[in-house]
Amino acid sequence: MSVMHKGLAALGLVMLATPALAADDPLTAPVAAKYAGAFGEPAPPRLLYGNTWALGSPTLSVTVVDSGEGLVLIDAGLAQWAPVLEAHLAQIGHSIREVKLIVSTEPHYDHASGIAALARDSGARVVASEAGAQVLRAGHSGRSDPQFTELFAYPPVPVVEVVRDGETLRVGSLELTAHATPGHTPGSMSWSWKSCAHTGGCQAFVATASLSALTDEVYRYSDPANAQALAAFRGSFTRLRALPCERVIASHPQHAQAAGATGAAVEAPCRALADHFEGELAKVLAREAAG
Numbered sequence: 606m607s608v609m610h611k612g613l614a615a616l617g618l619v620m621l622a623t624p625a626l627a628a629d630d631p632l633t634a635p636v637a638a639k640y641a642g643a644f645g646e647p648a649p650p651r652l653l654y655g656n657t658w659a660l661g662s663p664t665l666s667v668t669v670v671d672s673g674e675g676l677v678l679i680d681a682g683l684a685q686w687a688p689v690l691e692a693h694l695a696q697i698g699h700s701i702r703e704v705k706l707i708v709s710t711e712p713h714y715d716h717a718s719g720i721a722a723l724a725r726d727s728g729a730r731v732v733a734s735e736a737g738a739q740v741l742r743a744g745h746s747g748r749s750d751p752q753f754t755e756l757f758a759y760p761p762v763p764v765v766e767v768v769r770d771g772e773t774l775r776v777g778s779l780e781l782t783a784h785a786t787p788g789h790t791p792g793s794m795s796w797s798w799k800s801c802a803h804t805g806g807c808q809a810f811v812a813t814a815s816l817s818a819l820t821d822e823v824y825r826y827s828d829p830a831n832a833q834a835l836a837a838f839r840g841s842f843t844r845l846r847a848l849p850c851e852r853v854i855a856s857h858p859q860h861a862q863a864a865g866a867t868g869a870a871v872e873a874p875c876r877a878l879a880d881h882f883e884g885e886l887a888k889v890l891a892r893e894a895a896g
């Protein structure tokens with residue numbers, strides 16, 4: 606073996622020791638630019654309130670909640686974000702190994718393609734709805750997804766636990782409750798928790814799954830075969846309006862802006878979000894009826 610080859614072997618060992626940084630890591634292989642382009646890069650961590658931080662970009666949310674006895678991640682963003690998110694966690698004094706729980710709002714590539722890498726690097730439990738878990742384990746959606754033909758397949762998540770509507774998960778003293786909000790995908794799930802600050806009390810946070818009525822060229826919400834899915838979508842708006850909700854984190858932040866649901870001055874941000882997207886669904890149904 607030449608000196609050069611010994612050098613390469615040593616480099617190989619270093620790369621094995623830091624899998625998330627390896628250029629050939631299959632779990633962080635970039636989502637194709639055509640799909641990923643709209644989501645930019647993770648911004649530096651921003652403290653939202655108390656124990657709750659935003660790690661995502663202006664168009665794609667990743668949220669971390671610090672229980673004091675471990676971290677919870679809500680969504681993971683794009684697969685190629687994983688090393689950056691881990692570096693950003695380090696900037697706020699946390700190791701990826703402190704993440705004990707990763708929950709998913711929906712199993713589309715933009716929110717979920719990074720889960721496999723972050724779950725591997727953290728050893729965290731991954732939890733989703735039953736329909737969401739099925740897609741995460743496969744790495745791709747089926748025809749029940751309104752956007753089926755326009756989605757990007759991503760690294761499957763080997764082990765995903767299922768949570769039902771209304772169930773509460775605990776990490777330390779933090780309680781995170783699941784709220785089924787299907788419609789954008791059959792398995793969409795929103796999550797609520799209380800974030801408390803040393804001064805200023807607690808705020809009821811809700812991280813909402815996407816509520817947009819987007820479809821590919823085949824799916825129609827008004828198709829009689831999708832009547833149950835449409836009824837479930839309408840139920841999501843009702844459920845969201847009823848939640849204790851002082852701060853909303855939309856899975857795409859611009860959705861909260863469009864609905865007027867951002868900022869501390871908004872009194873009922875979940876209601877604002879539900880009203881806006883129920884209106885958007887009505888427009889889609891009207892377009893389907895017209896043509």
Ligand SMILES: [Zn+2]
Binds near residue numbers: 815
């Ligand atoms: Zn989506």
